[in-house]
Amino acid sequence: MSSVVLYTVLMLSALGVISAVVLYFVAQKFKVYEDPRIDEVEAVLPGANCGGCGYPGCRGFAEAFVKAEDISTLFCPVGGNDTMGNAAKILGKEAAAVDPMVAVVRCAGTPEHRAKTNAYDGAKSCRIATSLYSGDTGCQFGCLGLGDCVDVCNFDAIYIDEVTGLPVVDQDKCTACGACVKACPKFIIELRKKGPKGKRIFVSCVNKDKGGVAKKSCSVACIGCGKCVKTCPHDAITLENNLAYIDFNKCKLCRKCVEVCPTNAIWEVHFPARKPKVEDETAQPVSES
Amino acid sequence: MNKLLAVSPSPHVHSGESVNKLMFNVVLALLPALAVSIYYFGLGAFVVTAIAVVSCLAFEFLIQKYLLKVTPSISDGSALVTGLLLAFNLPSNLPWWIIVIGALVSIGIGKMSFGGLGNNPFNPALVGRVFLLISFPVQMTSWPLPIESRAHYMDALTGATPLALVKEGLKGGQTMSTISEHIPNNMQLLMGSMGGSLGEIAAFALLIGFAWLLFKKVITWHIPVSIFVTIFAFTGILWLIDPAHNADPFFHLLTGGVMLGAIFMATDYVTSPMNPKGMWIFGIGIGALTVIIRVWGAYPEGVSFAILIMNAFVPLINTLVKPKRFGEEVKKNG
Amino acid sequence: MLKTFSIGGVHPPENKFSAGSKIVALPLPKQVSIPIAQHIGAPATAVVAKGDKVKVGQLIAQSSGFVSANIHSSVSGTVASLDPIMDSTGYKRPAITITVEGDEWDETIDRSTDLKVECSLTAEEIIAKVGQSGIVGMGGATFPSQVKLSVPKGKKAEVLIINGVECEPYLTSDHRVMLEMGHELMVGIQILKKALGVNLALIGIENNKPDAISHLAQIATKYSGIEVHALKVQYPQGGEKQLIKALINREVPSGGLPIEVGAVVHNVGTAIAVYEAVQKNKPLFERVVTVTGKHLATPSNFLVRIGTPISEVIAAAGGVPENTGKIVNGGPMMGKALNTIDAPVTKGTSGLIAFPAEEAKRKEAQSCVRCAKCVSVCPMGLEPYLLNRLSQKKMFERMEHEHVLDCIECGSCSFECPANLPLLDYIRLGKAEVGKIVRARKA
Incomplete structure (x- = not known):
């Protein structure tokens, strides 16, 4: 009986050793040379594999990063400047600092501002709804609230507010990878400069209808009146197709446009509360959390 | 018009078919066999079925509610069917605690651990049955005698199944002609007068269920028929070669779990292929494996193992075997 | 055994409530909005301006490419605006809105009801006429018909298939057209045959319309090379590929067009539009629309001018009932739910179906049980x-x-x-x- 055990152990051990030797030689023979710095760079990357950099996963980015002559075009939005600095150090290069960005939802059409005109009853997907029709409200540009942006977010940084039916970005979690921007079939979400202490000003509307039509479908729509354009002292605002747009590279956060907007379509976030003077303070969002 | 119009993509009408209705029809189809079982095994059949059904429903509910924290979906009827099928695969004198363990394995391991209805690769009832068969071989293979043990549950008189008698006899060097004196004839087998799991004995009642399922379009004929044909042909060839040492093909079709397995277990939606070609491959595989296990294997019966083994091949079959596409042949010719 | 296609198919409840209602011309609306994109392909280009006077049948938007279609005014009156309106696609899109004044038709249109059988035009002239008249597939797909009639080089049409299947539940417009305009249909088919250079036309009709089958089979004997075939009721037999398979047992190859098996399929409505365009010089500006629903007062078949607001068409059938939960433009299987009933009727509007609230919403989805x-x-x-x-x-x-x-x-x-x-x-x-x-x- 004991001999059976002994032979079994011997046989299996011998098999193991032979396999190990074969594997070793095969591994040697088929070894592919890879720049060891790729591994090092990959190690400092966040490992989220979100694709926000434009490469398939962190490994793909690391390869491109090591091979690239000029690294200024490469940026990991998730890791930010710190990660890029560390990665550049591995190559003995210097990474230029980039302003941190954040995803911004440019629609404020809550049910009270934007009445429902029909009841969507298809599969819960903004893309499916978009391929079907313009949406369940009078505004054919606005947010559908079906959460395609939430589905694609790898960082749990965006959710649909149950009361407003609109997506809310958690700016602490948002890495500006841009997945939601690509997922939104209405092109509502935009990556904007995060701003000092999160302070930023933007037009929270993408409605390109003429003023009257826009206003009729949503009470907080941009009606393209152009008051903000005239008011802006920094030439940061442009008006195209009845829609104002604030260039975040030119905006100096003076907040003058916010005051003149007749429909409260321009939002300021993370500013200290103003002195109470106008009655429509309630229409302003408190913050984006 | 005060309400908002609904807008959804087409189609705007639905057949009205539902998972609940399908499961309900399976339960209806199982009732004749249950009635026959209660006729032959009486109290035992009733108690075992009740325990299996109740514990399957209970485990499904508890696991969904407290472990997975989702809305329990026991109303879809799938746990009810699993419970009935598990009971049908057990002897009618099985102690209650073994049945409860079987139900836990069926629902907990066979179904819920894979993500619940629609995601399990193996038939949950069979997972439970095979687990019990391996863990409790003695209890799982002592079969109450029909009719005589009607008034008893645990303390019934037991005997062997015809398949076991044949296997033992052939192993002991007897020929089929001597063995056949001890086993029921084919007519008795059709009516279910034999030892066996409580739901598998009555071929005619199971065939009534088959007819109902086909009539209600719950299943298609492909899987059961392919299993029957394979078993009949395979055992028929063996029988023609050597009738002294092989049972006739009708005996093989009517004994053991062939009817129950082919009609109710192999046709389980979740664990069977998705198109007729694949179903044929699946059925032929089950039939062939069943005969191989019966004739050359250690167990007298092999339907459960055959189905579970073929269940494992279903994803592969689904990937490799595609339905006939419209316009496909023309493309090849052109 | 009746013929049908080979794989799959379903049989939804037919619910053809309006099958017995004769086609009635709908009274003229006060205003029509005619979208410039009513067909598959490039939208037409408007050739009228605000304030222009137009007549019935006058060209108001010009086809803008090979796959595109002309649009003609369906009423006489003044162009009120060219602003986008919410149409039946569920998007705001450019449309020509015309305020109706009287009913003055273009003089070149032959308004008599006499049947004109002889057609002296050549194939090219017929195809050009079909293109000028803005004819598109009337079954609902709205593919420009002249494109389908222009057989590509190297291919040869062998048989013309006329789709009278109407496999969609509820809809009866094709059924009524076949019953009431049988002779016009036959002449239209002869013209289509001439355009394609084929000798045989097969009309496929599902067996739930026995009156249409016997009526057309009887008329067809007077015309050469037209056969009427009864088909087993099976959805989606009205699909081109399924109908070809059912009638001539050929399978259009994957990714291919019917012409690759020598077939060209046209709807009965299209054949009649071709008859009217070629023989009566009448462009496509009105069509038969089924208005139906389980709880609708009077399910009907109307002859409706393109651009008429859907709300007015439904009003003529008794109005939108109280507990309506959904209104579908087209059939219940492939039609499109409307988000507003102010949208206009277009060339592809084969039917309007009102669903009661209890049938409007989908049931909650469960997990897939892989039932196959x-x-x-x-x-x-x-x-x-x-x-x-x-x-x-x-x-x-x-x-x-x-x-x-x-x-x-x-x-x-x-x-x-x-x-x-x-x-x-x-x-x-x-x-x-x-x-x-x-x-x-x-x-």
Whole structure:
């Protein structure tokens, strides 16, 4: 009986050793040379594999990063400047600092501002709804609230507010990878400069209808009146197709446009509360959390 | 018009078919066999079925509610069917605690651990049955005698199944002609007068269920028929070669779990292929494996193992075997 | 055994409530809004301006490409605006809104009801006339008809197939047209045959319209080379590929057009529009619309001017009932739910169906039990359960490999699914994505 055990152990051990030797030689023979710095760079990357950099996963980015002559075009939005600095150090290069960005939802059409005109009853997907029709409200540009942006977010940084039916970005979690921007079939979400202490000003509307039509479908729509354009002292605002747009590279956060907007379509976030003077303070969002 | 119009993509009408209705029809189809079982095994059949059904429903509910924290979906009827099928695969004198363990394995391991209805690769009832068969071989293979043990549950008189008698006899060097004196004839087998799991004995009642399922379009004929044909042909060839040492093909079709397995277990939606070609491959595989296990294997019966083994091949079959596409042949010719 | 197609198919309840109602001309509306994109392909270009006076049948928007169609005014009056309106696609799109004044027709249109059988035009002239008249597929697909009649070089049409199947439940417009305009239909078919250079036309009609079958079979004896075939009732037999398979037992290859098996399919409504255009010089500006619904007061078939607000058409059938939950433009299987009943009737509006609230909402989706019913009903031999999952996981290349582009979006899978899964919703989405990928690859 004991001999059976002994032979079994011997046989299996011998098999193991032979396999190990074969594997070793095969591994040697088929070894592919890879720049060891790729591994090092990959190690400092966040490992989220979100694709926000434009490469398939962190490994793909690391390869491109090591091979690239000029690294200024490469940026990991998730890791930010710190990660890029560390990665550049591995190559003995210097990474230029980039302003941190954040995803911004440019629609404020809550049910009270934007009445429902029909009841969507298809599969819960903004893309499916978009391929079907313009949406369940009078505004054919606005947010559908079906959460395609939430589905694609790898960082749990965006959710649909149950009361407003609109997506809310958690700016602490948002890495500006841009997945939601690509997922939104209405092109509502935009990556904007995060701003000092999160302070930023933007037009929270993408409605390109003429003023009257826009206003009729949503009470907080941009009606393209152009008051903000005239008011802006920094030439940061442009008006195209009845829609104002604030260039975040030119905006100096003076907040003058916010005051003149007749429909409260321009939002300021993370500013200290103003002195109470106008009655429509309630229409302003408190913050984006 | 005060309400908002609904807008959804087409189609705007639905057949009205539902998972609940399908499961309900399976339960209806199982009732004749249950009635026959209660006729032959009486109290035992009733108690075992009740325990299996109740514990399957209970485990499904508890696991969904407290472990997975989702809305329990026991109303879809799938746990009810699993419970009935598990009971049908057990002897009618099985102690209650073994049945409860079987139900836990069926629902907990066979179904819920894979993500619940629609995601399990193996038939949950069979997972439970095979687990019990391996863990409790003695209890799982002592079969109450029909009719005589009607008034008893645990303390019934037991005997062997015809398949076991044949296997033992052939192993002991007897020929089929001597063995056949001890086993029921084919007519008795059709009516279910034999030892066996409580739901598998009555071929005619199971065939009534088959007819109902086909009539209600719950299943298609492909899987059961392919299993029957394979078993009949395979055992028929063996029988023609050597009738002294092989049972006739009708005996093989009517004994053991062939009817129950082919009609109710192999046709389980979740664990069977998705198109007729694949179903044929699946059925032929089950039939062939069943005969191989019966004739050359250690167990007298092999339907459960055959189905579970073929269940494992279903994803592969689904990937490799595609339905006939419209316009496909023309493309090849052109 | 009646003929039908070979794979899959479903049989939804027919509910043809308006089958017995004669076609009635709808009174002229006060205003019409005629979208400039009522067809598949490039939108037409408006050739009128605000304030212009137009007559019935006057060209108001010019076809802007090979796959495009002319648009004619359906009323006489003054152009009120060219602003976008919410049309039946559910989007605001450019339309020509005309305020109706009287009913003055273009003088060149022959308004007599006499049947004109002889046609002296050549094939090219017929095709040109069809193009000028803005005729599109009237079954609902709205593909410009002159494109279908122009057989590509190297291909040869052998048989003309006339689609009188009307496999969609509820709809009866084709049925009524076949009963009431049989002779016009026959002449239209002869003209189409001449345009295509074929000698044989087969009319396929499902067996739930025995009156139409016997009526047309009787008339057909007076015309050469027209056969009427009764078909087993089976959805989606009105799909081109299914109808060709049913009638001449040929399978259009995957990704191919009917012409590759020598067939050209036209709807009965289209054949009549061709008759009117060629023989009466009347462009396409009105069509037969079925207005129906289980709880509608008087399910009817109306002859409606294009651009008439849908609300007015429904009003003529007794108005929108109180508990209406959904209104569909087209058939219940492939039609489009309307988000507003102010949208206008277009060339593709074959029917308007009001669904009561209890039938309007979909039931809650459960998990897939892999019952394979979707596979068995798919008329194209696809695996909807798989395509649905792949689409949700965005695995579009695998979807292409699984022939998603063959999907005809008939809805049989969603109709049959016992778990109420929105299979077609996701498959359609995936099909669109795969289409984009394939086009990008070709470009």
